[in-house]
Amino acid sequence: MPPPHSGVAISEKINALITEWGIEKKLFSIPLDNASANTSFVEILTNQLNFRGLMLMSGKFFHVRCCAHILNLIVQDGHKEIDSSVIKIRECIKCIKGSEGRKQKFYECVAQVGIMGSKRGLRQDVPTRWNSTYTKLESALFYRHAFINLGLLDSNFSSCPSPQEWIKVEKISKFLGYFYDVTCLFSRTKYPTSNLFFPKVFIIQHQIKAAMEDNDGFMNKMGTNMNMKFEKYWS
Structure with missing residues (x-):
């Protein structure tokens, strides 16, 4: 993905991909490390999917932080x-x-x-x-x-x-x-x-x-x- 790698840019890219792949109704969680852009991106994506009624339990368990990163x-x-x-x-x-x-x-x-x-x-x-x-x-x-x-x-x-x-x-x-x-x-x-x-x-x-x-x-x-x-x- 070309820059910028901001939260908004990443959310637009991922949103386009999950729509293209037809999996927007099948998402349960997304694992990410703790980069600030990732936190911002997942909040935007969750809000967008919630607006369309596609999130399980309103996205309560959607954002999963990378275990290996936390251990580090x-x-x-x-x-x-x-x-x-x-x-x-x-x-x-x-x-x-x-x-x-x-x-x-x-x-x-x-x-x-x-x-x-x-x-x-x-x-x-x-x-x-x-x-x-x-x-x-x-x-x-x-x-x-x-x-x-x-x-x-x-x-x-x-x-x-x-x-x-x-x-x-x-x-x-x-x-x-x-x-x-x-x-x-x-x-x-x-x-x-x-x-x-x-x-x-x-x-x-x-x-x-x-x-x-x-x-x-x-x-x-x-x-x-x-x-x-x-x-x-x-x-």
Whole structure:
């Protein structure tokens, strides 16, 4: 669709298409992300279809917000309280990847601790993509003993997490893993996903509540921030 992509322009385009396809009497819902143009467009379209008496229950259930997008917003809010141990992992990976000599020494440590034959690499994260934080932590945990070994051999490798911090990293990674798995499930295109919505969102709510009740302050803060966003959309 050529620009402009305003709410009015999108509603005119969609209205023309559903009329052309003859499905204006068969619409139940439309899933969209939270872009302001989408919110405006769906309000206009709902009013137009209601005027023609074509909306089920006056469009009460017409606008469905994208589950994967909401999950992303929830986790982004949790990241505001991310623990310093996660920052240490980021610094470790940057330190190893930033020096050919240290990278070589790291892979020697990988061999020494018996992690052989794996094609996994060290993953760096992108600040705007929360799932890259999860994959970064997962890769770091896989190479945990190599990190520790490098810390013992290289005095300049000072950012290696302590045993207590590795426990925190493990906890955060496991927590984010639930969101990662559900996001992947919701984002598939080869099978229907609406039937998966309730049980998976229930799992997410359960994990957020568990984090809020956790004795660790960093988990408690992450859970509290996430719960506020969860309640906004899925209360």
